Amino acid sequence: MKAQTPLEVHKTRMLTLLVIATNVVGNIFLSRGMHQVGEIVSPSPLDYLDALANPWVIAGVCILVIWMLSDLALLSRADLSFVLPVTASAYVLIAIAGHFLLGDRISWERWLGIVIITIGVILAEETPARTTNGSPEKMP
């Protein structure tokens, strides 16, 4: 197991927060933009290009690109079995933000889901972020 200095732990935590924040903000922007664009249901990717003229959609896509890059950066430092449950807190924040910002309804089943995910996030957050060896050549 790799020894983690407090600074390293702090960096991983900041990166985790960036992954969660960009996921939440990117999805909210995208959702807002797609509501303005209107319904598109098509098997052809080309029909979705029209949506790219909407500024909210453009901003959302740009932020989600940052999310993808920061997620890969986080996977370079932390275990997949740590990253998966911890970043699932984005689901909770998206649901709550959707409720307050976009007026989405939250049923009691969804509130229960929010509570259950939050317990899972807290449990995973208590484990060390990285348990595999630090040297790249020893990786599978």
Add this chain to the structure above:
Amino acid sequence: MKWILVGIIAICNTLGDVLNTAGMKRQGEVEDLRPQSLLRMAVRIFRNPLVMGGLLSLAVSFFALLSLLSIATVSFAVPATAVSYLLETLLAKYILKEDVRWRRWTAAVLVAGGVALLQW
């Protein structure tokens, strides 16, 4: 057809995340959060076959999801998401050799169940 798409989504999602993790661990740790560091990492990804394969796999999963949503309701995609969490934790333990104990297993099960409830 719906269940075939659910299977494709779950398998490609899992494969993508596992390949990305293996590839990024080989590439080495990203040391800080400066935009230059993320950009340098992004450029190196293009020469990293594991991560390129992982991203391709995630793209297939994404388009399978779009197709599924066009012929079924969102609740149909739930099993795929929930199964991915459990399958990925399993592969993280046995292929990526991560130290997965009861806390992480419980977390994975809770998140899988919670995500299913969220999309009820």
